[in-house]
Amino acid sequence: MDTGIRSMGRQLASAPPGPPLLATKLFPPRPRPDAVPRPRLLARLDAALTSPVTAIIAPAGFGKTTLLSSWLAGRRAAWLSLDPGDNDPALFAHYLVAALRRALPEIGAAVLQALAGPTETLGHRPPELRLQQRKRLLRSRHSARANHSDGARAT
Numbered sequence: 101m102d103t104g105i106r107s108m109g110r111q112l113a114s115a116p117p118g119p120p121l122l123a124t125k126l127f128p129p130r131p132r133p134d135a136v137p138r139p140r141l142l143a144r145l146d147a148a149l150t151s152p153v154t155a156i157i158a159p160a161g162f163g164k165t166t167l168l169s170s171w172l173a174g175r176r177a178a179w180l181s182l183d184p185g186d187n188d189p190a191l192f193a194h195y196l197v198a199a200l201r202r203a204l205p206e207i208g209a210a211v212l213q214a215l216a217g218p219t220e221t222l223g224h225r226p227p228e229l230r231l232q233q234r235k236r237l238l239r240s241r242h243s244a245r246a247n248h249s250d251g252a253r254a255t
Contacts, residue, residue: 118194118212118215118216119190119191119194121194121195121198124181125180125181125182125183125195125199126179126180126181126195126198126199126202127179128165128168128169128172128177128179129165129166129169130169131166131169131170131173132166132169132170135163135166135170136163138163138167138170141167142167142170142171145167145168145171146171156168176203177202177203178199178200178202178203178204179199179202180195180196180199182195190215193211193215194212194215197211197212
């Protein structure tokens, strides 16, 4: 087993309770030995280190992941592979913190505490709470319409 994955497994085991995470999603693919060297693109990535955000845009199969995995070799970096099933905000936040902690182990404690708290803080509300909120909203809308109607009649 790769020592990075073993070490990540220990970190995940000591993390606050949360959803089970796949450690393999937190590691960039190994650089391919048969990859075509791209020194110009690697130099552009080096130059982009001073930018707040760098986007690599190309169609599927054009080597974005291959380029990044070769550029990241030997660097401390956060990596997160996403799948269509990762669209749950709480799960994404757990994965994002886990990925960032590979580069900066001290990061994300407050986020993990918030995730461990009531799920309401992330927009996920129990059905009963959503129903109560919906009823209050409908009552307030009805009340606002009634007040607006009364004001319209008075003028």
